[in-house]
Structure formats: structure tokens, C-alpha cells
Amino acid sequence: MTTLTILPTATSVAVAEGDSLLAAMLASGVPLAHKCDGEASCGQCHLFVIEGRKGLSRISREENEILDTIVGVGSKSRLACQATLTGTEDVTVEVLSFV
Numbered sequence: 001m002t003t004l005t006i007l008p009t010a011t012s013v014a015v016a017e018g019d020s021l022l023a024a025m026l027a028s029g030v031p032l033a034h035k036c037d038g039e040a041s042c043g044q045c046h047l048f049v050i051e052g053r054k055g056l057s058r059i060s061r062e063e064n065e066i067l068d069t070i071v072g073v074g075s076k077s078r079l080a081c082q083a084t085l086t087g088t089e090d091v092t093v094e095v096l097s098f099v
Contacts, residue, residue, distance in 0.1 A: 002055060002085050005092040006030050017087030021047070021080035032095060038081035043070045045080035052091035057084040072096070
């Protein structure tokens with residue numbers, strides 16, 4: 001099990017390998033805006049990975065294309081619906097208030 005810490009609420013939950021960040025957050029009761037049901041087409045689940053980037057799947061071409069259309073994207077940006085937990089290390093994410 002991997003520990004997922006969600007900022008700014010500092011909520012920590014144990015999550016299974018293979019879950020997307022979006023699925024893990026919703027299953028733990030942490031709300032996160034999303035419209036496309038995990039299809040990487042809306043960009044609403046944009047968040048920053050603060051720690052543990054190696055604990056997530058590599059960014060896909062489709063995810064990168066959506067991130068290119070979003071204002072406020074940085075080197076720590078991921079779409080929660082596309083970032084899958086690999087179980088190799090704990091992950092800390094920050095839910096963005098301006099999305």
C-alpha cells in the first residue's frame with residue numbers, strides 16, 4: 001500500500017497500486033472536480049505532485065496534450081485521472097484552488 005497525502009487539507013489515505021489519483025481521492029471521500037470520467041479530455045482534475053513523482057505512472061502523450069491547453073501548468077502538473085499509483089513510493093499532491 002502507498003500513502004497518498006492530499007494538500008491543502010493534509011488528508012492521508014492508504015491506496016492500492018494501480019489506482020488512479022482521481023479514483024483514490026474519490027474513494028477516500030476527497031472531492032476533486034472532473035467532468036470527463038477519467039478520459040483525459042477536460043483537464044479539470046489538474047493538480048500538482050509535490051512529492052513522490054516516481055510513485056506514479058509516466059505521463060502519456062494524451063495527458064501532455066491536455067496539460068498544454070491548461071493555464072497554470074508547471075513541471076509538477078498531472079491529471080489525476082491519468083496518473084496511476086505504482087506503489088513504489090508515497091505520493092503527496094496539492095489540489096489547486098484556481099482550477
